[in-house]
Amino acid sequence: MAGIYIHIPFCRKACNYCDFHFSTSLRYRDDYVEALLREIDIRLQHWSQQSFNTLYFGGGTPSQLLPKHLSSIFKQLQHHIDLPQMEEITFEVNPDDITPEYLDFLSNLGINRLSIGIQSFRDEDLQQMNRAHNAREAEAALHTAFAAGFQRLSADLIYGIPGLSDQAWLDNLNRAADAGINHLSCYALTVEQGTPLAKQIRERRYEAPSEEQAAKQFAVLQNWASEKGFEHYEISNLARHGARAVHNSSYWKGSAYLGLGASAHGFSDMERYSNVANNQRYIRALQEGHPEQMTEKLSPENRYNELILTGLRTSDGLSLESFGELGEPYSEMWLSSWERSPHREIIARKSNSFVLKAEHWFQADGIAADFFII
Numbered sequence: 238m239a240g241i242y243i244h245i246p247f248c249r250k251a252c253n254y255c256d257f258h259f260s261t262s263l264r265y266r267d268d269y270v271e272a273l274l275r276e277i278d279i280r281l282q283h284w285s286q287q288s289f290n291t292l293y294f295g296g297g298t299p300s301q302l303l304p305k306h307l308s309s310i311f312k313q314l315q316h317h318i319d320l321p322q323m324e325e326i327t328f329e330v331n332p333d334d335i336t337p338e339y340l341d342f343l344s345n346l347g348i349n350r351l352s353i354g355i356q357s358f359r360d361e362d363l364q365q366m367n368r369a370h371n372a373r374e375a376e377a378a379l380h381t382a383f384a385a386g387f388q389r390l391s392a393d394l395i396y397g398i399p400g401l402s403d404q405a406w407l408d409n410l411n412r413a414a415d416a417g418i419n420h421l422s423c424y425a426l427t428v429e430q431g432t433p434l435a436k437q438i439r440e441r442r443y444e445a446p447s448e449e450q451a452a453k454q455f456a457v458l459q460n461w462a463s464e465k466g467f468e469h470y471e472i473s474n475l476a477r478h479g480a481r482a483v484h485n486s487s488y489w490k491g492s493a494y495l496g497l498g499a500s501a502h503g504f505s506d507m508e509r510y511s512n513v514a515n516n517q518r519y520i521r522a523l524q525e526g527h528p529e530q531m532t533e534k535l536s537p538e539n540r541y542n543e544l545i546l547t548g549l550r551t552s553d554g555l556s557l558e559s560f561g562e563l564g565e566p567y568s569e570m571w572l573s574s575w576e577r578s579p580h581r582e583i584i585a586r587k588s589n590s591f592v593l594k595a596e597h598w599f600q601a602d603g604i605a606a607d608f609f610i611i
């Protein structure tokens with residue numbers, strides 16, 4: 238089974254830490270949706286033998302689309318795939334776009350999971366990050382989503398924000414849990430090159446986030462999760478029983494996925510493509526009849542490294558079977574490097590899986606890199 242990811246590159250405001258592909262101008266929104274409809278046709282004709290079980294609208298901010306845009310996208314998808322059979326259809330929304338009418342519309346389309354960009358329940362954090370919503374709207378968004386009948390709700394939260402105390406971080410987590418959320422995606426604030434946040438720090442107008450604070454608040458998150466009955470199933474993701482994100486989990490398992498929209502990536506058969514990350518070029522290319530993309534053929538070594546990186550970030554761990562597509566030498570290579578590694582004691586073998594002990598999760602990427610074939 239494969240997943241479909243659709244990128245909607247429009248946002249109301251530019252958050253100061255964000256380096257995703259988006260535009261705050263809606264000038265090309267109609268043309269973008271037209272181009273997306275063409276890409277859906279082209280790519281799904283190529284992938285006609287593939288079964289899909291998840292659909293994910295990410296961004297940008299998908300809730301910047303109007304009902305007329307979404308109706309045409311769903312109609313086009315329905316020409317190729319059986320949408321009512323989809324196990325999970327997720328839609329990212331920002332609190333400032335949430336109204337009961339909009340959510341009713343999403344629900345009637347068959348969207349059965351919302352991912353809400355809360356980030357913090359504190360006005361000072363939201364203002365500093367230049368988010369388009371305030372704390373009151375963040376809280377109200379969760380209640381409106383439940384009232385609209387969505388049971389599968391995820392909230393994004395950010396930790397390691399300068400000025401966010403451990404207690405304030407705990408309060409944010411509790412507010413999400415108390416509202417009834419059954420899934421959380423929690424990320425450390427990171428400074429990406431070229432963002433307004435990087436500029437503020439460079440010009441000494443804002444404090445750089447501290448690694449030490451982030452590590453401490455990650456530990457707060459781990460303790461909180463076990464006390465509250467959330468399963469911490471991937472470094473950045475926590476779920477109540479049965480509420481794991483199916484779409485994102487398939488990335489970590491190495492399944493195929495189709496990416497649609499400007500800057501979206503797709504992957505299958507050791508090949509990855511990425512669409513141009515520019516709305517006007519994306520639109521023009523599809524008006525001319527084909528997507529503008531880069532294609533990368535992954536070497537077995539690249540794929541081996543990726544499987545280790547993603548596997549060691551999950552509570553299910555890295556499974557020997559995941560090397561199956563690369564052939565036996567790679568699972569043997571992993572086994573012999575693990576047996577000889579100084580990290581052997583902190584990566585537990587559970588049958589055919591290798592699980593990094595929870596107390597080392599914050600350093601998971603660095604530990605994984607020590608196993609890479611360079």
Ligand code: SF4
Binds near residue numbers: 247255259297
């Ligand atoms: S709403 Fe999301 S995608 Fe848009 S600027 Fe903010 S963080 Fe980035």
